[in-house]
Amino acid sequence: MQNSKTFIYGVLLGILGIVLFSSKAVMVKLVYKYNIDAISVLLLRMLFSFPFYIGVLIYQSKRDTVIQVTKKDYLWVVLFGIVGYYLASYFDFMGLIYIKASLERIILFVYPTIVLVLNKVFFKKSISFLQCAAILLTYLGIVFAFWDEVAISGFETYIGGAFILLSAITYASYLVGSGWLIPKFGVVKFTTYAMLVSCLCVFIHYGFATQTSLYGYPWQVYFIGFLIAIVATVIPSYLVSLSIKMIDSSNFAIIAGIGPISTIILAAIFLGEILTLMQLFGALLVIVGILFVSVKKK
Template identity: 60%
Template sequence: MNFSKTINSGVFIAIVGIVLFSAKAVLVKLAYQYNVSAIHLLLFRMLFALPFYILIAFYVKPQNPNIIKKVDFLWIVLFGFIGYYLASYFDFLGLQYIKAGLERIILFVYPTLVLLISKIVFKTIISLKQLLAILITYFGVLIAFWGELNFESSNVILGGFLVFLSALTYAIYLVGSGWLIPKFGVVPFTAYAMIVSTICVLIHYLVIDRTSIFEYSYQVYVLGFLMAVLSTLIPSFLVSLAIKKLGASNFSIIGSIGPISTIILAYIFLGEKLSFLQFIGAFVVILGIGIVSSKKMKLK
């Protein structure tokens, strides 16, 4: 297989998946206008997507069943719990206190966390190219969101801390999925992980909440369905495929384009205006993405 074509297709898949995932923050903010709780909204997101994942898990078998051990299924349970339950729940909670733009700048510290975790666990080497791409993309993100930073409110600090926990748990998921995906395949692994996450959310609701979920306006359920399909189902497979093609570390760097897509989506659907600095930041982030996707990038 031509490595440059693999890299280019991986970058494209990663960008589409990241943009769709980024739409989640906008959909959540729209849903919060109807006074829905974080756990209810997360439950709607997961339950609407669950039938699709069950069908996929039933019909699509693991890619390399001969090398799969029983302990690998326990790892799936762990990473499903961490990656799409804890990470999503912390993120939904954080979005109750901070704007979508500020959520993105905090959430996208996860590339650094991925590289750090990978170095600690797998003794990987952070190349100069990866370091340069990280510096450029993070500089672009900081420029784009400079006007969003405001730590005068304690609620903002709490929201920022919750979103940071989301970034940390998502980084752990990315690192773990990087070595499990070759065993199970992209589609089965993602389906298994999402089923586990849905079960975790359901248990959370039944044990801690148990208030009625049938008293909201129809807009809440529509937004929940859109989150399930456009910001969960489709991008979850795209992200897993991108990780397979590029590796967790390189994917995490490309993920820095997420905040820029959130700016654009927030402008369209939430009425947030783009400033000159945000346009400059977008350009700098795209420059960083160009470095990551160049032909000399190495596949893991």
């Protein structure tokens, strides 16, 4: 009975975490209506989340790591923090300037297929025939959704799609490369280090790239920036980690399929975005393909 309750709670926490994660793209699109650029929005996200991660780091520093950590390991953390959170987030925010939030989520959702390909190229891990078929199905869904959007929105769709694909590639690279470091630091400490590196990168980027002040925007900009940082970043990251611990990663991979669906629903409610039938069909192909890849991978 206790195990059954734990599983149900784990599923509910996972669903909540996924929905909160999915709300990020919608919030970013909402804040863009106030004529703010991508790096400024990203800076707000990091400014609000930075104190939280500092607090987690102080708390985690009191715990000793089981495996000895070297200076070289910390250098790798810096690299993966730059690639996995700074670059992936920046490309994502740039892409959202040009394309719908719902389409962004569909493209970003393909990162597990990129993980498989990178593991094949760099670590010679095999990809089964069924996994190859699932990958092809996933990208066929992208073509369906993307092609129809190009006909509606024009050339800017290519620009936005390219940025989102770069985001998926950089995040997948982070997942592939950082796997051997996580056992050394622990999930929470490693994620915290990587996020702090990302914050510092954004601070430097903002300092060099823009002359505009972060002050003077309507209060809604700062409120949405706070929500992006806490509600759509910090809280769901720990909800997802807890859910995976309670129900295991294979079961979580199945419920992760609600991510694009929740983004489509939220985008329709708050942004008035409506996907065409072809785009919905493409989204369905992507979800089925990724679920199959994820379950088979486990």
